[in-house]
Amino acid sequence: MTIMKSACPSRMIENTVLPVSLADIERAATRIAGRVVRTPLTPSPTLSKRAGQPVHLKLETLQPIGAFKLRGAMNAILSRDNAARRRGLVTASTGNHGRAVAYAARELGVPATICMSSLVPANKVEAIRSLGANIRIVGVSQDDAQDEVERLVQTLDLTPIPPFDDVDVVAGQGTIGLELVEDLPDLATVLVPLSGGGLAGGIAVAAKALKPQARIIGISMERGAAMYAAVAAGKPVAVREEETLADSLGGGIGLSNRVTFALCRALLDDVVLLTEDEIAAGIRHAAREEDQVVEGAGAVGMAAILANKVQLLGPTAVIVSGRNIDPAIHRSLIGRSTR
Numbered sequence: 001m002t003i004m005k006s007a008c009p010s011r012m013i014e015n016t017v018l019p020v021s022l023a024d025i026e027r028a029a030t031r032i033a034g035r036v037v038r039t040p041l042t043p044s045p046t047l048s049k050r051a052g053q054p055v056h057l058k059l060e061t062l063q064p065i066g067a068f069k070l071r072g073a074m075n076a077i078l079s080r081d082n083a084a085r086r087r088g089l090v091t092a093s094t095g096n097h098g099r100a101v102a103y104a105a106r107e108l109g110v111p112a113t114i115c116m117s118s119l120v121p122a123n124k125v126e127a128i129r130s131l132g133a134n135i136r137i138v139g140v141s142q143d144d145a146q147d148e149v150e151r152l153v154q155t156l157d158l159t160p161i162p163p164f165d166d167v168d169v170v171a172g173q174g175t176i177g178l179e180l181v182e183d184l185p186d187l188a189t190v191l192v193p194l195s196g197g198g199l200a201g202g203i204a205v206a207a208k209a210l211k212p213q214a215r216i217i218g219i220s221m222e223r224g225a226a227m228y229a230a231v232a233a234g235k236p237v238a239v240r241e242e243e244t245l246a247d248s249l250g251g252g253i254g255l256s257n258r259v260t261f262a263l264c265r266a267l268l269d270d271v272v273l274l275t276e277d278e279i280a281a282g283i284r285h286a287a288r289e290e291d292q293v294v295e296g297a298g299a300v301g302m303a304a305i306l307a308n309k310v311q312l313l314g315p316t317a318v319i320v321s322g323r324n325i326d327p328a329i330h331r332s333l334i335g336r337s338t339r
């Protein structure tokens, strides 16, 4: 799977002005310091043995909302002006981004409205309501919820905080890249869960600016890998959404993507796709060998190593991006002895 290299020879990187810079990410790190957790990078003896290279886990599961998305949301909210913040924030995510916006808004003492469709399960609605956000239930799809966000921006002048396609969100996620290089100065490879590309794009900007030889590999599921399809097609394309254990990696990148497609196309060295069984094996490995409860999206880096789908050259960081998995699904996965 080398679509990236043929799609973008490395000389193109130098000639293209990318929408997010190392300086943007360094400013984000200063802005969010003390408001997000500076997470540890811990060695994994079992994965190191398996890969024949030192493998370390970046535990974003330790963020207060259980996922890295707090970094981008916090940076974006703090980057909007005071008046825009006080008018109120709005977004449509029911998952980790919704939690992140709700949590950050509460911390900063500003109102947040999270739009969601009537099909969103009650436990997800409650998780976000309990963080203090206003919930607005409209329509029967994620698109309907997004339409409501745009309506509230138009009519009430609320301030939208997008889940990934936003310079400040990407810069916030990129602070992970600064920490990786600090903690692992001879960083050679980073395995990053890939959906809209805010996480992978931000980390790639920071890591490659500081360690130009570092390889950044995006990992998605076979079922509905939107950024993979976009890079292969040379432009954002619609992808059918399917159910997957890596539910936080579902959804499109937006047909009029402005930021993350350019970053991923220019900076990712490869994208690897995983089957549902491979993702399940990653979740099980995390629970049994690493003593970590990890959601499907957070387990794909470990899963890619276990499935022998990535070649690691030198010290490797695996981004363990989140832990918010339905407890019943987690129990049923780790109870099973097959792999």
Ligand SMILES: *Cc1c(COP(=O)(O)O)cnc(C)c1O
Binding pocket: 067, 068, 069, 095, 096, 097, 163, 164, 193, 194, 195, 196, 197, 198, 199, 200, 248, 249, 295, 297, 298, 321, 322, 323
């Ligand atoms: C959102 C998310 C991702 C993917 O991040 P993108 O910036 O959309 O690529 C990965 N893991 C978890 C747990 C997430 O919530």
